[in-house]
Amino acid sequence: MKFPLILCALFFSLKCIAQEEEYYKDFSHRKVSHEIENLPNLESKFTTFYVGASGALRKSYNGESSGFENFGMNHTSFKGWLEGIIGFNLNNTYFFETGIVQTKNNFSSRVYSTPDYPGFGIGMNSTQLYLPVTVKRRVLNLNRVTNNAYVNLGLGAGFLVHSNPKAFGEFQTDVNEEIQSQSLSHFYVTLNHSRSPIYGEVIAELKGNITERLEILVFFKGIFRKPDYLSHQFSVEYLGGRYPLNFKVSENMGSLVFGIQGRWNSRKFYSYKSRI
Known part of the structure; x- marks a missing residue:
């Protein structure tokens, strides 16, 4: 009867020593665990890696000259x-991301018809790929019990890696060569697609967990690139000394992106620091 009791006592003694061993180790040699260990006088932190996919819409804003x-x-x-x-998640406090972004440009104008010339439309379209680099920080915790719902703010930039079509620059044509108006000397239309190798962004996102690994986010971004990135210019010159017309319409520097993102997290890697 005494022998089984001695074995049980020895087993529990060894288990307690094994649990305390990690606590008394030098912190630089303590292991990183996938499971949190609630030990006295220790502060735990975790890191995770994640992948995600987003779908969004970009709303651009255009400026035009007076009278257009x-x-x-x-x-x-x-x-x-x-x-x-x-991305890389540091204790649900800092987030570092990169990846790939695809965005489309569609810039079109319509000229109204007059007795001197018929109405017509022009446009430019392109699809571009950017490499984004983003840093975000949690600024508001919406669930202090689980810490799984919060608001992040961040800054970032995107670097152009591909564009279709590849051509950038300015293209000008004289529409009057086609319409042959008897009232016009020239009707120049200039389409300009500037090269913008980088954009900047500010980000606000609301994040919540569906499961421990699966998250969903709603985000808003302000995107900034060079002014007049896309523009149309019109110059109408009349015969008989009539005053010429000159107009310009262009995409403004800022645009707004809003969308939704799904994210899948790796398991958590815990590390510890003494509170003493």
């Missing part, structure tokens, strides 16, 4: 914005 509203119109439509990201 009587000459024509510029149509501002929503453009697609797709992202694939990989």
Whole structure:
């Protein structure tokens, strides 16, 4: 009867020593665990890696010269914005991301018809790929019990890696060579697609967990690139000394992106620091 009791006592003694061994180790040699260990006088932190995919819409804003509203119109439509990201989560406090972004440009104008010339439309379209680099920080915790719902703010930039079509620059044509108006000397239309190798962004996102590994986010971004990145210019010169017309319409520097992201997290890697 005494022998089994002695074995049980020896087993529990060894287990307690094994649990305390990690606690008394030098912190530089203590292991990183996948499971949190609630030990006295220790502060735990974790890191995770994650991948995600986003679908969003980009709303651009255009500027135009005075009087253009009587000459024509510029149509501002929503453009697609797709992202694939990989990231590093430091204790749900700091987030570092990169990946790939695909965005579309669609810039079109319509000139109203007059007795001197018929109405017509022009446009430019391109699809571009950017390499984003983003840093975000948690600023508001919405669930202090689980810490799984919060608001992040961040800054980032995107670097152009591919564009289709590849050509950038300025293209000018004289529309009057086609319409042959007897009232016009020239009707120049200039389309300009500047090269913008980088954009900047500010980010706000609301994040919540569906499961421990699966998260969903709603985000808003302000995107900034060079002014007049896309533009149309019109110059109408009349015969008989009539005053010429000159107008310009262009995409403003800032645009707004809003969308949703799904994210899958790796397991958590815990590390510890003494509170003493």
